[in-house]
Amino acid sequence: xxxxxxxxxxxxxxxxxxxxxxxxxxxxxxxxxxxxxxxxxxxxxxxxxxxxxxxxxxxxxxxxxxxxxxxxxxxxxxxxxxxxxxxxxxxxxxxxxxxxxxxxxxxxxxxxxxxxxxxxxxxxxxxxxxxxxxxxxxxxxxxxxxxxxxxxxxxxxxxxxxxxxxxxxxxxxxxxxxxxxxxxxxxxxxxxxxxxxxxxxxxxxxxxxxxxxxxxxxxxxxxxxxxxxxxxxxxxxxxxxxxxxxxxxxxxxxxx
Numbered sequence: 001x002x003x004x005x006x007x008x009x010x011x012x013x014x015x016x017x018x019x020x021x022x023x024x025x026x027x028x029x030x031x032x033x034x035x036x037x038x039x040x041x042x043x044x045x046x047x048x049x050x051x052x053x054x055x056x057x058x059x060x061x062x063x064x065x066x067x068x069x070x071x072x073x074x075x076x077x078x079x080x081x082x083x084x085x086x087x088x089x090x091x092x093x094x095x096x097x098x099x100x101x102x103x104x105x106x107x108x109x110x111x112x113x114x115x116x117x118x119x120x121x122x123x124x125x126x127x128x129x130x131x132x133x134x135x136x137x138x139x140x141x142x143x144x145x146x147x148x149x150x151x152x153x154x155x156x157x158x159x160x161x162x163x164x165x166x167x168x169x170x171x172x173x174x175x176x177x178x179x180x181x182x183x184x185x186x187x188x189x190x191x192x193x194x195x196x197x198x199x200x201x202x203x204x205x206x207x208x209x210x211x212x213x214x215x216x217x218x219x220x221x222x223x224x225x226x227x228x229x230x231x232x233x234x235x236x237x238x239x240x241x242x243x244x245x246x247x248x249x250x251x252x253x254x255x256x
Contacts, residue, residue: 035116046105165212172198
């Protein structure tokens with residue numbers, strides 16, 4: 001049984017994970033708009049793995065070691081261009097619609113984003129690390145129940161240095177689906193809060209998520225507005241995105 005559940009709502013809380021014993025913890029990272037949603041899209045279209053890295057320099061080093069990897073990522077919402085790298089254009093940005101089968105099938109994607117990949121990096125000391133979004137909530141919840149580790153930490157990647165509505169809703173949706181498994185243990189106030197926010201808005205997610213700082217900005221940017229409703233579609237995929245000891249995320253089929 002899960003005996004301790006907590007939710008980290010802002011990027012400022014990432015640093016608190018570094019000094020903690022996470023050997024019995026599952027860390028679940030949400031970056032709904034858009035990193036974890038995009039990672040799931042890539043894996044659904046056959047990407048062999050996703051290598052999330054903290055910064056552009058680390059991504060470029062990965063390309064030097066292996067010229068076959070795909071470089072993907074964003075800064076300020078847009079694909080990383082040569083002006084930020086000293087001359088190398090990234091292959092893809094951070095839209096789930098970009099990661100089509102013809103582009104990613106069988107390939108490793110090295111990815112760096114403003115918040116999501118930093119959140120995943122902060123969790124690397126945990127027993128298990130998952131990248132999650134609305135697209136695989138049921139699969140993630142089922143896997144967590146079966147894994148039976150005592151501690152669950154849901155990490156919201158947020159926007160820049162602040163929390164975000166979309167990640168709050170995603171975290172709340174997961175806590176709600178796990179409620180019968182976690183309610184008998186210690187549940188922090190943040191977990192209770194995100195669940196209540198989700199339950200109050202679960203039939204109308206788009207208006208709330210789209211009114212947030214990140215959602216509103218994406219809706220106003222040419223070519224990116226369609227990402228917002230797509231990232232909120234639940235349970236399109238029946239797999240989890242699990243980080244291996246090598247730091248790579250891979251798709252694993254969840255039990256039905």
